[in-house]
Amino acid sequence: MTSTIDLVADLGEGFGAYTIGDDSELLEIVSSANIACGFHAGDPDIMAATVAECVRRGVGIGAHPSFPDLRGFGRRDMGLSASEVQNDVLYQLGALNGFAAFHGTKVTHLAPHGRLGNLVAVRADYAQAVADAAARVDNELIVVAQDGELATAARKAGLDVAIVGIVDRAYQEDGTLLPRSQSGAVLHDPTEIVDRTLRMVVDGKIRCATGDDINIDVDTLLLHGDNPGAVELARQIRSELISAGVRIAPLAEVMDAKRKAA
Template identity: 40%
Template sequence: MTRTICLNADIGELPGQNGRAMDRAILDVVSRCNIACGGHAGDETSMSQTLKAAKARNVIAGAHPSYPDQENFGRVSMSMSSEDLKDTLRQQVRTFLSIARDIGAPVEHLKPHGALYNDAARDAGLASIVAAVAREARLKVLVGPPDSELSRAAAEFRLSYLPEGFADRRYQVDGSLMPRSEAGAVLSDIKDQISQVMEFVDNGSVQVATGERVQLKVRTICLHGDTPGAIQSALTLRAALHAHDIEIETPAL
């Protein structure tokens, strides 16, 4: 029996036509994408071009807002009032959705980026802000880590939740991502990435930094589109999944 998995990618993050070319290449592989909304990367031009590319390939698009910090690519936690954070996320998402409407590109989900993703996974208040912004924008789905404050906020705000795992990131024993600042946090070897993805798909678990296996049931796997060799890694991973009779598609929510 053929199994399925959703692959998603964070895109619209690299500048210029080289960035858009990389986006188009990875959109040929994935079934969902998360497009930078200007907080950590991207502008109206990149949003428009990336949404058009996703629409042309029937890839479901989502908003990918973040702390307003392009200097650090949204990877540093910021201390902001609840209202200020909600305002910046709301503005990022509104700009993105306005462009999507002009293009006629459907947008279904929201996935926070970087430090906000990790912070909201642990902090119920931040998770509620993210979920509230999604709900206000009439987005139906929130994407984030399994069994997290984001998953609980999604239930509170009556949103569907898509639990996510990463192909190229090492996990800690509590199920959280190992900080990028630590050695070994990023899996650069495609064989290691394939092994981790197959562990997710076959067993609903992942081998963490200590060598233990931790249960993490995910329904989508994220591929980063801004890392060296990302396109070749994505193609190799797709081939490995197909070799195991695993099709790439978006689950019904």
């Protein structure tokens, strides 16, 4: 099915002297980056360096906004109103755009982080707040999501939605992820992960937790880099995709190709 796909990872998630993940390794593998914007991770210096490196390598720049929660790495529900969420997203998206503009380019996608990312999938008020923020700032912005409230709200707001495939997670029959609380939710076997990924991208199918195949149409794959094994696996996924004839390209190109094919 899909012959072009984007590979994306969370980047720039250090803060000051702290680092998380091996950004330089990942930048050789991915075609797009979800860049932390200072609320759960990232500071202006790290954002500047990360954007500069993405520009140099032709990696697509995405905003990875979060609840304002450095101590909790964006994993906590801060009890914010939808209006506060919208303002926080406008602030972070704008800030990242500052660095992109400095290089004569712009942010091409938006992918909410952590708990915010979980909540926009199920809370319609948060989803609409984020989709409206994105659409009014730049109607060419691509929203990265799984199926859920954010994807619905973003489409309604006239935005392109890129569906992200999570290569190391089990899926349910309705296309959502098996919750982490259930056994088998997270996959660990590299061979199995690579095989599923290829099938997801090349055949548009995934075997879900019940054993049945479902159709899946993903535009980007989320890769990890927070341990040496993860980087190695990401590298392998990239090379196997290329061997299978899949083209790796930044998200904007993937969406363009899709539009032309439609």
